[in-house]
Amino acid sequence: MADQVTKPAVQLSRKDFASEVEPRWCPGCGDYPILAAVQSVLPELGIPRENFVFVSGIGCSSRFPYYMNTYGVHGIHGRAPTLATGIATARPDLQVWVATGDGDALSIGGNHFIHAMRRNVNIRIILFNNRIYGLTKGQYSPTSELGKITKSSPFGVIDRPFNPVSLALGAEATFVARTVDFDRQHMTEVLRRAAHHKGTAFVEVLQNCVVFNEGAYDFLTPRAGGLAYQIRLEHGKPVRFGPKGEKGIVIRGGRAEVVDVEEVGEENLYVHDETLEDPSVHFALSRLTPDGAGPTALGVFRAVRKPTYDELMHSQIAAAQEKLGPGDLERLLRSGETWKVE
Amino acid sequence: MADQVTKPAVQLSRKDFASEVEPRWCPGCGDYPILAAVQSVLPELGIPRENFVFVSGIGCSSRFPYYMNTYGVHGIHGRAPTLATGIATARPDLQVWVATGDGDALSIGGNHFIHAMRRNVNIRIILFNNRIYGLTKGQYSPTSELGKITKSSPFGVIDRPFNPVSLALGAEATFVARTVDFDRQHMTEVLRRAAHHKGTAFVEVLQNCVVFNEGAYDFLTPRAGGLAYQIRLEHGKPVRFGPKGEKGIVIRGGRAEVVDVEEVGEENLYVHDETLEDPSVHFALSRLTPDGAGPTALGVFRAVRKPTYDELMHSQIAAAQEKLGPGDLERLLRSGETWKVE
Amino acid sequence: MGTVTVQELDSVVIRFAGDSGDGMQLTGERFGNVSGILGNDIATFPDFPAEIRAPAGTTYGVSAYQVQIADYDVTTPGDTLDVLVAMNPAALKVHLPDVVRGGIVIVNTDGFTQHNLDRAGYTSNPLEDGTLQGYRVYRIPMTTLTLEAVKEVEGIGKKEAERSKNFFALGVVSWLFGRNPEVTEEWIRQKFRSSPAVMEANLKAFRAGYHYGETAEIFEAVYRVKPARLEPGLYRNITGNQAMALGLVAAAHQARLTLYYASYPITPASDLLHELARLKNFGVKTFQAEDEIAAAGAALGASYGGALGVTGTSGPGLDLKQETIGLAVMLELPLVVIDNQRGGPSTGLPTKSEQTDLLTALFGRHGEAPLPVIAAYSPAHCFWAALEAVRIALKYRTPLILLSDGYIANASEPFRIPSLDELPEIAVSFASEPNRDGEFWPYLRDPETLARPWVLPGTPGLEHRVGGLEKDERGRVSYDFANHDRMVKTRAEKVRRIARDIPPARLDADGGAELLVVSWGSTWGSVAAAVRRLRERGVRMAWTHLVHLNPLPPNLGEVVKSFPKVVVPENNLGQLLKVIRAEYLVDAKGVNSVEGRPFRASDLEEAFLEVLGERAAEGAR
Amino acid sequence: MGTVTVQELDSVVIRFAGDSGDGMQLTGERFGNVSGILGNDIATFPDFPAEIRAPAGTTYGVSAYQVQIADYDVTTPGDTLDVLVAMNPAALKVHLPDVVRGGIVIVNTDGFTQHNLDRAGYTSNPLEDGTLQGYRVYRIPMTTLTLEAVKEVEGIGKKEAERSKNFFALGVVSWLFGRNPEVTEEWIRQKFRSSPAVMEANLKAFRAGYHYGETAEIFEAVYRVKPARLEPGLYRNITGNQAMALGLVAAAHQARLTLYYASYPITPASDLLHELARLKNFGVKTFQAEDEIAAAGAALGASYGGALGVTGTSGPGLDLKQETIGLAVMLELPLVVIDNQRGGPSTGLPTKSEQTDLLTALFGRHGEAPLPVIAAYSPAHCFWAALEAVRIALKYRTPLILLSDGYIANASEPFRIPSLDELPEIAVSFASEPNRDGEFWPYLRDPETLARPWVLPGTPGLEHRVGGLEKDERGRVSYDFANHDRMVKTRAEKVRRIARDIPPARLDADGGAELLVVSWGSTWGSVAAAVRRLRERGVRMAWTHLVHLNPLPPNLGEVVKSFPKVVVPENNLGQLLKVIRAEYLVDAKGVNSVEGRPFRASDLEEAFLEVLGERAAEGAR
Numbered sequence A, B: 001m002a003d004q005v006t007k008p009a010v011q012l013s014r015k016d017f018a019s020e021v022e023p024r025w026c027p028g029c030g031d032y033p034i035l036a037a038v039q040s041v042l043p044e045l046g047i048p049r050e051n052f053v054f055v056s057g058i059g060c061s062s063r064f065p066y067y068m069n070t071y072g073v074h075g076i077h078g079r080a081p082t083l084a085t086g087i088a089t090a091r092p093d094l095q096v097w098v099a100t101g102d103g104d105a106l107s108i109g110g111n112h113f114i115h116a117m118r119r120n121v122n123i124r125i126i127l128f129n130n131r132i133y134g135l136t137k138g139q140y141s142p143t144s145e146l147g148k149i150t151k152s153s154p155f156g157v158i159d160r161p162f163n164p165v166s167l168a169l170g171a172e173a174t175f176v177a178r179t180v181d182f183d184r185q186h187m188t189e190v191l192r193r194a195a196h197h198k199g200t201a202f203v204e205v206l207q208n209c210v211v212f213n214e215g216a217y218d219f220l221t222p223r224a225g226g227l228a229y230q231i232r233l234e235h236g237k238p239v240r241f242g243p244k245g246e247k248g249i250v251i252r253g254g255r256a257e258v259v260d261v262e263e264v265g266e267e268n269l270y271v272h273d274e275t276l277e278d279p280s281v282h283f284a285l286s287r288l289t290p291d292g293a294g295p296t297a298l299g300v301f302r303a304v305r306k307p308t309y310d311e312l313m314h315s316q317i318a319a320a321q322e323k324l325g326p327g328d329l330e331r332l333l334r335s336g337e338t339w340k341v342e
Numbered sequence C, D: 001m002g003t004v005t006v007q008e009l010d011s012v013v014i015r016f017a018g019d020s021g022d023g024m025q026l027t028g029e030r031f032g033n034v035s036g037i038l039g040n041d042i043a044t045f046p047d048f049p050a051e052i053r054a055p056a057g058t059t060y061g062v063s064a065y066q067v068q069i070a071d072y073d074v075t076t077p078g079d080t081l082d083v084l085v086a087m088n089p090a091a092l093k094v095h096l097p098d099v100v101r102g103g104i105v106i107v108n109t110d111g112f113t114q115h116n117l118d119r120a121g122y123t124s125n126p127l128e129d130g131t132l133q134g135y136r137v138y139r140i141p142m143t144t145l146t147l148e149a150v151k152e153v154e155g156i157g158k159k160e161a162e163r164s165k166n167f168f169a170l171g172v173v174s175w176l177f178g179r180n181p182e183v184t185e186e187w188i189r190q191k192f193r194s195s196p197a198v199m200e201a202n203l204k205a206f207r208a209g210y211h212y213g214e215t216a217e218i219f220e221a222v223y224r225v226k227p228a229r230l231e232p233g234l235y236r237n238i239t240g241n242q243a244m245a246l247g248l249v250a251a252a253h254q255a256r257l258t259l260y261y262a263s264y265p266i267t268p269a270s271d272l273l274h275e276l277a278r279l280k281n282f283g284v285k286t287f288q289a290e291d292e293i294a295a296a297g298a299a300l301g302a303s304y305g306g307a308l309g310v311t312g313t314s315g316p317g318l319d320l321k322q323e324t325i326g327l328a329v330m331l332e333l334p335l336v337v338i339d340n341q342r343g344g345p346s347t348g349l350p351t352k353s354e355q356t357d358l359l360t361a362l363f364g365r366h367g368e369a370p371l372p373v374i375a376a377y378s379p380a381h382c383f384w385a386a387l388e389a390v391r392i393a394l395k396y397r398t399p400l401i402l403l404s405d406g407y408i409a410n411a412s413e414p415f416r417i418p419s420l421d422e423l424p425e426i427a428v429s430f431a432s433e434p435n436r437d438g439e440f441w442p443y444l445r446d447p448e449t450l451a452r453p454w455v456l457p458g459t460p461g462l463e464h465r466v467g468g469l470e471k472d473e474r475g476r477v478s479y480d481f482a483n484h485d486r487m488v489k490t491r492a493e494k495v496r497r498i499a500r501d502i503p504p505a506r507l508d509a510d511g512g513a514e515l516l517v518v519s520w521g522s523t524w525g526s527v528a529a530a531v532r533r534l535r536e537r538g539v540r541m542a543w544t545h546l547v548h549l550n551p552l553p554p555n556l557g558e559v560v561k562s563f564p565k566v567v568v569p570e571n572n573l574g575q576l577l578k579v580i581r582a583e584y585l586v587d588a589k590g591v592n593s594v595e596g597r598p599f600r601a602s603d604l605e606e607a608f609l610e611v612l613g614e615r616a617a618e619g620a621r
């Protein structure tokens, strides 16, 4: 299998990844910082620009590929993972990214989303989760909170929302992370990790839609004092948070619980391990966010190395060719019982 | 909202639920005992026969409605939950069941499956999980094990399987259970519990396909000595298993672990609680089954009461009618700015 | 008013254009509504970008709303503009080409900053470089004047104050066309009653604009368009989507069924969901599904349960629903599928309009899966089309596709509000008894309509199973060759028989007309205008506009064969044309434009003349 | 052999029928293959229930396999049976009506237990009650004789031994028709080499059957069918699905591309996936997707990546793929979509065959989304159709729908194996350079074919974006009215131009023929037989069979207009008929049966005569 980074390292800069098209998002939209973060991570990877493909569905967020000066496909609603799977398995030498929205990935595209997770195809999925349908002007999405008033729920949403991290873990994901559009550095780190993961990497970005869901994540933003709710997961480190690190997480009775560090002692805090084979703890961490606002885990929940779908596909081909030799069309046509007519 | 059991209790027997059509499954198919179990549970419920609707998709298992002398719809592949959602929300006085296969529910129907879970519509879903596509003659399904040789995977499956219980929990299910086709009593109990649940009840039945996946669950059957692997979950009881109950489950570091009861002491075993708000422990229990054979939890993993989708829908309607009075079409037509032309 | 003269016009076309955030949709809609209320006939055409708020000042971010007001029954928003209100350079750039020579151009000079000029791609300022020669140009610093007017309103910052400038523009235009300001003022009071400061600001801006017209003495003339003579009655302005929603509610009311609307949002059908979601006190159930397949499935499930199942979408969603619609064909249950066509193929031009889904509505399912198709032709007609769709679907227990499009979905026109007894009777009866020797046979048909019985689950004794596999009359799965052939042909015959139950095609023909125009859907307005104009020019014309597209009206064959020439104008590549040619073997010609917007009446006029050939064209001169 | 006479026949039709578990498919296939190898032309028709193993003994659980063997080129499996092998009462009940009077009926008397008679719904035993009067009936206790024959084989229990009875039946019939037993014996040895006991049992059973014929002296005659005169060459028997799979592999080979086949299992297309999944050493990539939408998406993604993306399905799956196919229309990338049509609508008759997806293939997408459509007409032709489909899709960068159906997918016939240099050249070139002033414009077209450039991602300097929104030549999203109209018309023109690049419709006409038959797809066989028979009866006939259904061959208009009468026989309600009428305005008539199986040639014969009217019919007498 061709490797994605074998070409000689090239010196690229952020600008090399900006296409000639001016983004058409609303001023102040959280999609802008995500674009900037992606454009700043890619040059680090040493992969030639032409070996990136960005694939998307439909939505504000799905306009993403147009703004990247790489190969790109703006697909149809919800189907980006299917196109990406085709590209990644046909061409393992490419690095394939998917840009998708909460409606695109979790509503119409929910099936492809969960199957991409379990298959572990070598693609990276960035979910722009603004908890709303932006492009169609403000209907609720599968991540909108219960009771929320939107255009299509004038009396309040009655659908219980998905937790995208829980869903991905329930679907056997090998890499799951969450970050926020307002923290450029954190976003960059998480995206970098995703870029390096082998297999399906899923990154949920909490993204602000200034027009239809302004302030959905204010409870986490520094300017609204939300830092206190940000739980940063770091591999190998005990999980502490709060303005002075006075809060922490313990895993108790299978659940992740918020505790006062002083009370329980630092040594009893949960020490984050992304690499646990069993995803139960990662799942427990994902449950920390209650339906609305509250302490929220950010960072890489899970990162385990499993054979990727395309590795397995290509190794089966290689093994067959090894065993049977490369296919001989003439012989194939003549196989089975044949007879001659003179 | 009309209630499903308000009609005067009727005395029905199992036979009343057998339709005039003879089942067309292969002799020995695990679908037969499931049919028998369902037919024996329904008469207990005190619901008139005409108030049941069975809905299905396509597959061997999806022929189920034809064999039930109730109302029934044999739908299209993967879409049974959508039809059932329409029926259950249009007619809360009916008790709606879905019969589906692992391909039907988790492959083509995966999206409707996870959305049914989160919405908590008042339907019961029985998944006939034979880890194979029966009706199309033996391709692998999303629950087939890695490496399995089937018609469509002559060199072995390379897709990592779903764990249906984990997936349902990751999708916010309120009722999740697992049972086996060869244990009539257990099946009956679990189905009874599902019948009484308010909201989406999900029951995975491990089902044997004698033709295309014979013996898939032999590791659990008494005749193959599989009782040792059956972990029976019972609410309020410590979880013990093994021929003499010598094994048990503890929840440690967020994971469910198999232990020797003697070593850890019965008092340290996990005491099953279906009703925990946080599904993390239930998720951990679902991870006990490794990809192939091994100790497997059976019974009700989770049963929490949440408002159902149809309850919420109808209470919004009731509230609106309370506040605004029943709709007046004439006034509605004349609403907004109007003017007269003489 | 000094030297200001008053000019009478029979119609005027005005377009308001500005940034997506400038509130042009609201302004244009308001102007249309007021004109309607004041007795004009109106037709409107909103045109907005696919982006939510494209970057300010760009040409692709321009949002526009066009209104034609007239003293007769107008059917289109107009081909060319008499008046353009341009809030910034981009708006001017995009829309100036549509203004007639000598037309009025009102610009917000404050919008013409260097930055905005650059954004729009102007290398020099069009207000100064002669670009506007030949137009009557009124330069008004609307932003400045709005800020001035609003400055004493408490609780309004500068940014918010600026936002009121669209009301200033509305005020100016209202004055120019003598629109009574009180109607709009009252409306502003209602609309913004929950935020008094905004209400105040908008009121002040509107009045300032109105008085500016009166006092600034820059206008040489004001214009008056007399009320139109419309059928007497109570009126309101209505968009196609609003009318469709009301039509569905009315139909459910007539049928005494619960309306169950399941949908997945998509432009330009989302407003149907929004409208209906508000009507909970009517017992309307709305369900926002996870995708279009689920929406169709839930609507069909609801119908199975005895509700009126309806699902609305646009082209891409229709593709996805087709498998479920095919199931409905087999289950023989009522299901109304609304398709608001938009620019395709694929995502195409999602906020634009065309008529390209007719053939997929007719044929876009595997197997022989025939169903009735009808099409609405104007915003107000959507109301009646919805009633007719429901009537047919219920009576014949069949899925039905009701076609509308992005243009009539969003455009508006005056709607004469019917009284309840003008609504058609829609009688529904559910089976309650065995129908064959003490058994219940779900596919035993009504000998007249060929419809099968509809049963409410919960009815004792009628338990039965339906499904997508072929069945016999008894409802048993049947792989029998002859049974299948018969069932396929019976389902087709059922749909064909609907032809007995629909009005004949209405022919509007001058004696001796040589050319018959056959049209359907939203081209109605442009065709009406083109036919009228040709008649005014002395050309004899014949025209029939189809609402029922499958089955076709039974007299249509006769109609199309009675004229030497037949032309089918469509905003597609000739879809009805194909059907007409196949059905009647007449050498009909197509006039086809797929521009994402309705025909201009003048283009049709020319096209029809061309089909008629020189001779007719000469006759017309 | 005593009094046994030898009778020469030019053709014989044999059907093997039994329970789903009786192995009739294998037996029939085997008999067909041997006959092919022995030089006959053959045509086969497998017919099995939708259930995997319906309860034993039921009529709906009967599985059958029909073979026609002939000394000339047969094109159908035959209308009526000369020989029926019935393993149980249900098989007899279902299939006896198809046996010609005086035909041979071979029954396994051991299958006629009271239980089985009840199961089949016989109130008395047809072997005894006169039901079989008028047939030549051979009663053989096949189960008993098989058990007897197999008893010494070690490691075979009674149940397994019984399973060999189909080989006993095959032995009897092989003897009856003088089929060299060695070919089959060799085949049994190969097929069961991994389980020697089973191999042994089957061999013994087969030989016992063969010797039983020879020695039991119940047959008065044996039959011989001479070899057919086929085009010289190397032959194999092949089903449509096998031929299609090989055709795809051959096409990828010719184009020097990786074949990427993405599919979701569905009858009768699943075997394509099974066949191709085995060919990993050819570098073939197969992807079993989560649904048909994902399969189409993955295949399209693979094409975007530079592979030959192919996705196969049947009707319900085609419905689901249409939105993605529409995207491919917009992306202008090659994508081959195979639709093995089956009985519809909805789930319909999933194991039966019909031609009801033509119109949805042509029109079943929203928007104007034209694409080429071609249809295979026989099992062996699937090979060539696949090559042609790939050629067009690659050259014109377009999705293409290749229609086959359940009948030809599973039926088999001798296939002359081509040498590699008989395969068409398929040249593909990828863009590697900027194409317009140093820029790369993804929609700048080849002036001849109107195809756009295909680029391998990974090519430096050609980075670009494609997508479902309307674009200009440069690849930028464009909401421009005129651009959209032009693009819509250009995409249509691109597809239309393919007509220049396909063979003209082949007309097979007698001088003075009054009736032209226009057919497509799998009706080919029945039409060929009907036309031949009518000619034998002295009727002058004209016939053209279409492979290319969009665009139609350029000469077709001329062809259909050259005959006073045109008839279009289809296993649907008249789909090609509609197209022909719309296109050429000829009053063509349909002959339509939708029985889930091909026409009987004799029915077509009668139908054609009917269209010709009395006069012609008389002429024929």
Ligand SMILES: Cc1ncc(C[n+]2csc(CCOP(=O)(O)OP(=O)(O)O)c2C)c(N)n1
Binding pocket: A058, A059, A060, A061, A062, A077, A100, A101, A102, A103, A104, A105, A128, A130, A132, A133, A134, A135, A136, A141, C264, C265, C266, C267, C292, C316, C317, C320, C347
């Ligand atoms: C098949 C189909 N259905 C519906 C739509 C309409 N549609 C476009 S984007 C969208 C949802 C957008 O929400 P999300 O994915 O959250 O993206 P956002 O705009 O919020 O970034 C919908 C419903 C479509 N384009 N295609």
Ligand SMILES: Cc1ncc(C[n+]2csc(CCOP(=O)(O)OP(=O)(O)O)c2C)c(N)n1
Binding pocket: B058, B059, B060, B061, B062, B077, B100, B101, B102, B103, B104, B105, B128, B130, B132, B133, B134, B135, B136, B141, D264, D265, D266, D267, D292, D316, D317, D320, D347
């Ligand atoms: C749209 C569509 N795609 C594919 C099929 C073919 N199909 C029928 S059943 C089935 C899978 C059956 O597997 P499962 O759901 O596990 O049911 P089982 O037969 O094993 O009970 C498939 C792929 C179909 N009927 N419709």
Ligand code: SF4
Binding pocket: A024, A025, A026, A028, A029, A030, A031, A060, A061, A130, A134, A135, A208, A209, A210, A211, A212, C052, C053
């Ligand atoms: S609508 Fe929301 S998500 Fe879309 S571009 Fe605007 S701010 Fe961003």
Ligand code: SF4
Binding pocket: B024, B025, B026, B028, B029, B030, B031, B060, B061, B130, B134, B135, B208, B209, B210, B211, B212, D052, D053
């Ligand atoms: S194929 Fe398998 S699942 Fe289907 S009926 Fe037979 S045994 Fe049951």
Ligand SMILES: [Mg+2]
Binding pocket: A059, A101, A102, A103, A128, A129, A130, A131, A132, A133, A134, A141
């Ligand atoms: Mg969103």
Ligand SMILES: [Mg+2]
Binding pocket: B059, B101, B102, B103, B128, B129, B130, B131, B132, B133, B134, B141
């Ligand atoms: Mg299965």
